[in-house]
Amino acid sequence: MTGNVFITGISSGLGLGLTRTCLDKDWSVYGLSRRESPLEHTGLRHVSCDLGDAVGLAGRLETLLGGLDKLDLVILNAGVLGEIRDLTDTSMASIQHVMDINVWANKRILDWLHRAGLTVDQIVLISSGAAVNGNKGWGAYSLSKATLNMLAKLYAHEFPDTHFCALALGLVDTAMQDYLCDERQVDGARYPSVEKLRDARGTASMPTPELAARHIADAIPNLKRYPSGSFQDIRTFA
Numbered sequence: 314m315t316g317n318v319f320i321t322g323i324s325s326g327l328g329l330g331l332t333r334t335c336l337d338k339d340w341s342v343y344g345l346s347r348r349e350s351p352l353e354h355t356g357l358r359h360v361s362c363d364l365g366d367a368v369g370l371a372g373r374l375e376t377l378l379g380g381l382d383k384l385d386l387v388i389l390n391a392g393v394l395g396e397i398r399d400l401t402d403t404s405m406a407s408i409q410h411v412m413d414i415n416v417w418a419n420k421r422i423l424d425w426l427h428r429a430g431l432t433v434d435q436i437v438l439i440s441s442g443a444a445v446n447g448n449k450g451w452g453a454y455s456l457s458k459a460t461l462n463m464l465a466k467l468y469a470h471e472f473p474d475t476h477f478c479a480l481a482l483g484l485v486d487t488a489m490q491d492y493l494c495d496e497r498q499v500d501g502a503r504y505p506s507v508e509k510l511r512d513a514r515g516t517a518s519m520p521t522p523e524l525a526a527r528h529i530a531d532a533i534p535n536l537k538r539y540p541s542g543s544f545q546d547i548r549t550f551a
Contacts, residue, residue: 320332
């Protein structure tokens with residue numbers, strides 16, 4: 314399976330792992346991220362963009378994708394965690410920032426793809442178990458991923474020729490874990506789910522971004538077995 318793939322957040326972490334994996338599989342990768350990509354490859358085209366820039370995003374998408382007629386795969390990966398803290402102590406500004414990146418930037422991208430008239434075969438929105446488990450302290454992030462799941466379900470009606478999936482990945486050892494594992498920033502005793510993540514780091518339960526990216530690439534063709542717009546967990550494909 315090869316073709317054109319558009320990935321957001323390709324400069325580090327899972328997005329970088331996905332980019333490497335797709336290039337290794339001879340995909341043509343079109344990437345969008347806030348920072349420059351560390352990769353140089355003839356199959357990679359990259360444009361820098363802050364996904365929180367509602368005004369500039371459309372122009373950057375036009376620069377990156379404007380010459381294409383078709384995308385075989387879109388992976389909307391970019392996202393932010395926000396702070397782990399009680400929801401009553403989380404400001405509306407903090408919640409809005411997480412929602413802007415994790416949800417509304419993706420809506421803007423989907424709307425642009427619709428207006429541009431690109432044929433898109435498959436869209437995967439990177440979700441999380443946090444969308445459904447409601448653990449203490451994950452307020453803004455959980456709210457954003459739950460909304461993202463519904464975004465996938467709603468847009469599946471409006472893109473009838475495109476297969477949508479909101480995909481939870483389980484644990485991945487990215488920079489997000491650096492923050493979560495820093496006891497100076499997150500009180501594990503107050504937020505027990507964080508202690509479980511710390512125990513998993515360095516084990517097979519928390520793969521590297523590169524390994525997780527390979528699992529995702531292997532799972533993507535199987536996602537079409539499920540209704541468009543559904544929420545799936547990659548661990549069910551193990």
